[in-house]
Amino acid sequence: MKNRSIWLNEQSKNFQKINQDIEVDVLIIGGGITGLSTLLELQNSNLKTILVERNTCGCGVTSRSTAKITYLQEKILMNIRKSSVDEASKYLESQIYAMNRLKDIILNNNIHCDLKQVSSYLFTNQEENITKLNEEYDFLILNHVKVEKAKLDIVDHLLALKVDDTYTFHPLKYINYLKSMMSNVIYENSKVEKIDKPDEYYYTTINGHIIKSKYVVLATHYPYFLIPFLMPFKTHVETSYIGAKEVKKVQDISAINIDKPCISMRYYQDGKKNYLIYLFQSFASCNIKSIKDNFDELNKEYHFDYIWSNKDIITNDYIPYIGRIYKGDDTLLIACGYNTWGFTNGCLAGKILADLILKKDNPYISLFAPHRRINFNQIIRLPLDLGCSIKAIIKSTKGNVNNSKVIYKKMNGKSVAIYRDSKGKEHIVLNKCPHMKCGLVFNEVEMTWDCLCHGSRFTLDGKCIEGPSNYDIGFK
8 A cells, every 4th residue: 555645656857946036027836736727827928927836846735636627516515605695606607617617728738637527426325414415406406507316326325416517637647737838937846935025026035046026926725924814714724535446447427425424536547557536534634633543444445555635725614715915916816725626726716816917807806805705604614713723733732642653852952753763763853833833743654744733744854845834844
C-alpha cells in the first residue's frame, strides 16, 4: 500500500524559480487549479502576468481530491437554500457554467487528461434524509436540470438522484498541460516572504527578489495572513480520507451521499489498471481524535492500494470567497473556501478574477464576493466555526501525547518534536505552526506534521508543503 495520492504517479517537471527582480502587471500567487485558471484567462490580454508557486504546481490540494467535475455536490445546494433559494439557483447555475467551461478548455486545447463523461448520483441510505433528497429533486427540476430518480447498484441506498452530464478527469495531467502551455510565465520553488504596498504598486518579496505589480491575486488554498480577511472566523478546515483500490472493471459513474459518514466514489483507468476511488468520512479538523484510526477506518471497507488525506476550507455560508479583499479595490484579489468542490469553483474563480482585473461584467461577482451581505447561514455558523477554531487551538497544545514514536522537549530554548524512524534516525522540527503558533500533530500514515487549526502541513523534516503557513519548521 502506498501512502500518497494516486494522481501523484503522474510526474511533474520542475520549472524555473524567481532569481531576479521583475516588474509585471499581475502577480498570481499559487499554482493550483485556481492560479493556473486565472493565468489562462489572462493569457490573451495585454497585461504582463506571472504565476509563482511555493513548491510544484498542482502537487498540493489539487492533486489530493477525488477529481470530480459535477454540480451534484453533496448537501451544498440544500445548505444554501436555508438562506436563499435564489442564491442556491445562482450557485447551481455557476457550477454548471464552470463545469462546461472546464470541459471546453480541455476539448478545445486537446488536453489528454482522461476526461470522461459520467453519470453522477446523489443518494441516501437514511430514512430521515429521503425528504431532503426529494426536495433536492424538486429544486433541480425547477432549475431545468435533467434529473431522474434511479437505482445505484454499487452501494446500498434508499433513494438516488441521477444526472448524466457530468465528468471525471486526472487533475495533475490537466495541470501539467496548462503548465506546458504557459511555461515562460510560471515560476516554481518561489516562496512569498512578504507583500508591501507603499504606493500604488505592490512590492512582493520572493526568494529575496522584488516583484513589482499593479495587481496581486492570492490563489492559495488558505491565505497566510489573518488581517484583513479574518479567515479563521469565517471558515473551518475539514479533513477527508481517500483510498484507491484496483478493481476488475470500471463504471462510468460517480456518486456521493448526503448522510453521515460521507461516502464518495468514482472510477479511474490509468491505461493498464482499473481503480475505484473512494472517500470515507470527512471531519472538521478540530474534531479529529486520531489520524491513524481514521485511516484504519477507511481501510476496513477495502484493502486499498493507495491511501491519502485531503483538507478543504468550509465557509460558514457554503459559498466560496472569490473577489476583492477590500471593497471597491480590484488590485488585491482572493479565491478560497471551495467547500470540497475545487475544480468547478477553481475554474470559475479564474474567470471571475480575470474579469475583475479586465473590468468586464461577470454574473457571479456579487454571489461570491468576500464582502457579501450577512445571511442566515453565516449567523448560525459563525459561533460554530469560531468554536471549532478555539477547540483546535486547545487540542493542538496536547500534541501526540499517546504516540510513543514522538518525543516533545526543549532544545536550545525552543519547543521541538522528534520522530524516530524505523532506522533510528531522528527527525527534529519546531513544534509550533508558524501561522498561529498551534501545536503540530504527527501524521504517521502520510509521514507529515499536520496543523489541526488551519490545515498547514510539513514534511518529515519540516518543509512546508501546504499553507497557510508561509515558513518551514526545520530545527537547526
